[in-house]
Amino acid sequence: MLKLTNVEKEYPGFKLNVSMELPSGRITGLIGPNGAGKSTTYKAILNLIKINNGKIEIFGKDINELTPSDKQDIGTALAESGFSGYIKVKDIVKILSAAYPNFEKDFFIEKCSLFKIPMDKQIKDFSTGMKAKLKVLTAISHNAKLLILDEPTAGLDVFA
Numbered sequence: 493m494l495k496l497t498n499v500e501k502e503y504p505g506f507k508l509n510v511s512m513e514l515p516s517g518r519i520t521g522l523i524g525p526n527g528a529g530k531s532t533t534y535k536a537i538l539n540l541i542k543i544n545n546g547k548i549e550i551f552g553k554d555i556n557e558l559t560p561s562d563k564q565d566i567g568t569a570l571a572e573s574g575f576s577g578y579i580k581v582k583d584i585v586k587i588l589s590a591a592y593p594n595f596e597k598d599f600f601i602e603k604c605s606l607f608k609i610p611m612d613k614q615i616k617d618f619s620t621g622m623k624a625k626l627k628v629l630t631a632i633s634h635n636a637k638l639l640i641l642d643e644p645t646a647g648l649d650v651f652a
Contacts, residue, residue: 493518493638494537499546501532508532511546516637531571534642538568550638564592567636569627571643577616581609581626592634600633620647 494514501508508529514520522530535541537548539555548555551562575584581604588595604611607625615623624647631639 493551495547495549496533496537497547497549499533499536499548500544501529501536501541502544506532508536531642534570534640537640538566538570564594564634565637567631567634567639569624569631569639569641569644571646574623574627575615578614580612580614582611584626584630585611588630588633594635596633596635600629603629603633621649624648 493516494512496510496512499508499510506527506529510529510533512520522533524530532541536543537550537555539548539558550558551565553562575587585597585600588600589597601611603609604626607622607629609618609622609626609629615626618626624644628641628644631641631644
């Protein structure tokens with residue numbers, strides 16, 4: 493499902509070198525101190541940054557050869573990203589419905605209700621925990637085959 497072979501990324505004062513293989517059906521976490529390269533690894537997997545060396549494969553394909561359909565099978569929740577603070581969750585429903593043929597609108601709305609995420613409030617007015625819940629719900633609401641979650645529990649309370 494996911495394979496990194498001698499993936500290298502260099503920044504001033506930092507060098508990432510990672511190889512790993514994750515077969516389908518596995519849950520794997522990257523654990524390490526701040527600055528160890530976890531987020532850099534996730535960004536490399538998602539082709540958000542250019543790597544200096546190595547190869548990344550998802551679904552048996554080089555990441556540069558993934559089709560739009562392949563990319564729809566990846567769900568993400570990144571620590572440093574999210575929706576514009578000026579939109580509302582009801583707008584996100586429209587965006588996700590248009591972007592993902594497999595978007596489960598009823599599931600998404602049901603979970604928003606369960607986690608008390610208001611549909612008519614601007615995201616900029618959400619608590620940190622509400623934003624975290626929203627990012628994870630977005631990632632899991634379209635039947636993705638691969639989930640990439642960077643610090644998905646940051647800001648969540650014990651009950652979440």
